[in-house]
């Protein structure tokens with residue numbers, strides 16, 4: 324279970340970006356989170372991915388209350404969540420080839436022995452031709468780079484996926500391909516999903532249920 328309870332978070336001084344947000348995703352479930360620009364969806368997504376420490380409230384992952392965040396979070400929690408962001412350019416190291424980008428979480432967690440098996444299989448699953456694995460981010464399109472970022476998010480076989488506006492800069496066919504790749508993975512591995520978007524049509528088609536931001540935070 325991925326549980327966020329009464330989570331308040333922000334960025335230093337000033338009003339919090341998120342106030343008292345509560346949501347739960349059960350194992351294998353896909354939950355969409357919809358809301359207007361600037362309401363705090365990405366901040367909440369980063370908290371769910373253990374990348375942003377809330378000021379108050381509770382985050383529990385499979386029964387464990389999260390007390391440390393980012394690189395300080397215990398590895399077994401960190402690796403339980405795969406995350407895909409809106410902009411692949413901002414989340415991909417420009418020095419790595421796409422193959423190394425996908426393999427990076429395996430190398431970072433001492434599982435190099437799985438690289439040869441998992442990277443080509445995932446590249447195939449997300450629709451990346453093998454020739455593209457030798458290229459660097461500046462040599463591929465945004466859609467191709469986002470395919471690699473989705474493969475990277477799946478390479479450690481996470482139980483949870485957080486997709487923050489994963490397809491909002493992509494065309495319809497790349498969007499369909501990436502949603503299909505995520506859904507195939509979830510079917511095979513039973514992973515739960517939190518998908519953040521401002522696109523109600525996409526979330527309604529993709530997810531078991533879609534929450535609007537106003538259902539997640541208490542009325543002001």
Ligand SMILES: Nc1ncnc2c1ncn2[C@@H]1O[C@H](COP(=O)(O)OP(=O)(O)OP(=O)(O)O)[C@@H](O)[C@H]1O
Pocket residue numbers: 334340358359360361362363364365366367521
């Ligand atoms: N790194 C940051 N430093 C300071 N303020 C930030 C930072 N990131 C986001 N904010 C602010 O926090 C609030 C919520 O931002 P957030 O990105 O979570 O919203 P969002 O709902 O995801 O918006 P969008 O749909 O436009 O991406 C906004 O007012 C934003 O300006």
